[in-house]
Amino acid sequence: MHVYLDNAATTKVSTAAFRAMEPYFTEQYGNPSSLYAFGQKAHEAITEARERIATLLHCEPREITFTSGGSEADTQAIRSAAQWGAKRGKRHIVSTKFEHHAVLHTLESLQKEGFTVTLIDVHEDGIVRPEEVAAAIQEDTCLVSVMTANNEIGTIQPVEEIGKICREKGVLFHTDAVQAVGHIPMDVKKQQIDFLSLSAHKFHGPKGVGALIARKDIPLLSIIEGGAQERGRRAGTENVPAIVGMAEALEEACRKLEENGQKMAALRDRLTQGLLQIPHSVLNGDAEKRLPGHVNVCFEGIEGESLLLLLDEKGICASSGSACTSGSLEPSHVLLAIGRPHEIAHGSLRLTLSEETTPQEIDYTVEAVTQVVQYLRGMSPVWRDLVNGKQPFVIQ
Amino acid sequence: MALYSEKVMDHFRHPRNVGVIENADGIGEVGNARCGDIMKIYLKIENNVIADVKFETFGCGSAIASSSMATELIKGQPVSEAMKLTNKAVAEALDGLPAHKLHCSVLAEEAIKKALQDYADKQGVELEGLCLPEETACPACCGAPV
Structure with a gap:
């Protein structure tokens, strides 16, 4: 897909x-x-x-x-x-x-x-x-x-x-x-x-x-x-x-602004809800006052570039505010500006819809992201320390 | 041209030696989450040979691939050989890394050397010629408030 x-x-x-x-x-x-x-x-x-x-x-x-x-x-x-x-x-x-x-x-x-x-x-x-x-x-x-x-x-x-x-x-x-x-x-x-x-x-x-x-x-x-x-x-x-x-x-x-906006907002909310089922994830930015096609979520314990590469393997084009995707060493200034700590900002995922996006694509994406986040957390020493209580979770 | 070589993508997609060794003989951890890279290496050493090695990595594709390749390069090697691992060897074995990703191979070298030092400390022996890395792998880490 x-x-x-x-x-x-x-x-x-x-x-x-x-x-x-x-x-x-x-x-x-x-x-x-x-x-x-x-x-x-x-x-x-x-x-x-x-x-x-x-x-x-x-x-x-x-x-x-x-x-x-x-x-x-x-x-x-x-x-x-x-x-x-x-x-x-x-x-x-x-x-x-x-x-x-x-x-x-x-x-x-x-x-x-x-x-x-x-x-x-x-x-x-x-x-x-x-x-x-x-x-x-x-x-x-x-x-x-x-x-x-x-x-x-x-x-x-x-x-x-x-x-x-x-x-x-x-x-x-x-x-x-x-x-x-x-x-x-x-x-x-x-x-x-x-x-x-x-x-x-x-x-x-x-x-x-x-x-x-x-x-x-x-x-x-x-x-x-x-x-x-x-x-x-x-x-x-x-x-x-x-x-x-x-x-x-x-x-x-x-x-088509109104028609497309309503359609996209419904799928955007479906996508957001699906992604927030993943433990220790958080939506970036106000849930209501946002563009109809815009979702941005941080996942604790993983890094964004590896997330993007694995989603690419599954046919999904997305972007991230991690430092490694920007070519600089600093994560997204936007995520830092809304108060996300560096280690959380590295684990961000931005998904932006169009009016052609389908419910099937949204459901496929939620499943793929859930799998990939779980896989990356499985090899992350940061995640291990969080789960073992050695470090406190930032995202509850 | 793709960002990464086929080798890098192979080791990223199918990383070798992922995991933890319980009661490891040596553990080395480098990097910090603030910068977006942490590598942790676990060593099992028998008769001065790297009998087993595992890694855990939080980081980008090249960080995961570098960890995987570094563990492959030292697995089964005598400690005296493992000590000589360089970031250059890791990067070359991966058919190269983009310039701004070379620090990932440096982290891999450092993690392994730290794990060997930990082994030596636990055994109360000295590994002659093991030079521990200066903490310069990640320019953002150095001097940056954590």
Whole structure:
């Protein structure tokens, strides 16, 4: 059985998106910047895609800048806000401990350039408290950046409340909505979002394309220099097929959002309940305020990479926050941020569903994970010490 | 290219010598759970020969494969030979490890040397030439608050 449960990593391109893209590879391959009609056809396709996305997310078409994906959009948003702040003598930024590295690493760079950063707590449930955002905002704060939904544990943040606080205090608000767009309702106006980052391949669009939505009165800093594409805000010939595919995928995702969400949430809860039958396991992040397809569980006494390799043998694609899967020596900063000790964070498993996931796949996965965890615990000296009472269990 | 060689995957999928030896003649444990790797080696030594060896490992695929391969390399060997086991030999026998996983083979060497030292201590003998590892296998362990 082949079971793909890593949809937070990337998704399959939808048939509709794929079909929509096809003509722009071999038929309508003109350069949108070219003057002749053949090039203008491509330009029209981008314009139409921009209008469709604007309607779906409730912004103006000209507020959308197409990028290579979420990381570029995050970087551009934060750097633009920093430039805006620096001009006003505001060099303080508020963010959270569990942002994506595209945000955290950009903030680290800005710190070297003289900005100060406050990373607020995300609590054991993985939810940011709006009042703590308000309390962290200073006189010289230019930007608040809080993700809409966390990529590792799937918890959904109170974006609208944070947006309101920022607007009242005259601070720019950026949200990395890469995991959220196409999965939960987003409304840039209503949620008072000044910058929003999105990535197509998280909602059945193609890889290598995304967008930054930025309030029209905030100037954007161009981080890729060159031609005047995207009204001078992002140089480089537009990825026409990908942009068209992104718009098509987003329209489909938003149209089926409620139906797919309900279906996935039911399977997500079935999966969670099944996994938590395994002794000494715990769900990471709030059980309710989470994306419909997101499950993240820690198992005590085992390490995540060996768990993933054995699940791969059984045809299951999953991911983990263990150090060994990250290529670094530290386990997931997200799991550490919600208070999991290192040894527990190493034993994490993230399973993320799509609307194509079946109940049979869920039941097969629960059985497979149960077997593999038991097998790995059988050879783990850590587990032996826990069972023999030499060490106390962290997860009851 | 896959992350791991066929050999590594074979020893990971079918680890040799997993388990515990009751009343072992020597036990060595290295690593810590904070870093995500712990290896424990149990030795049964008869007439200066490694009559039996078992391991338990908490860790990634290459940690399990390195433990398995290291136990295979010393099983049936005289103590004097087992003492000479190097992390390089473990990694080579596995047809190589990715660079960031080499510390797994170092842990395997260290666990076996610690178990031999434990054996020597229990017997009240000195194993000439046995150099106990410096605790440098895992850069994250060193200096990191536990």
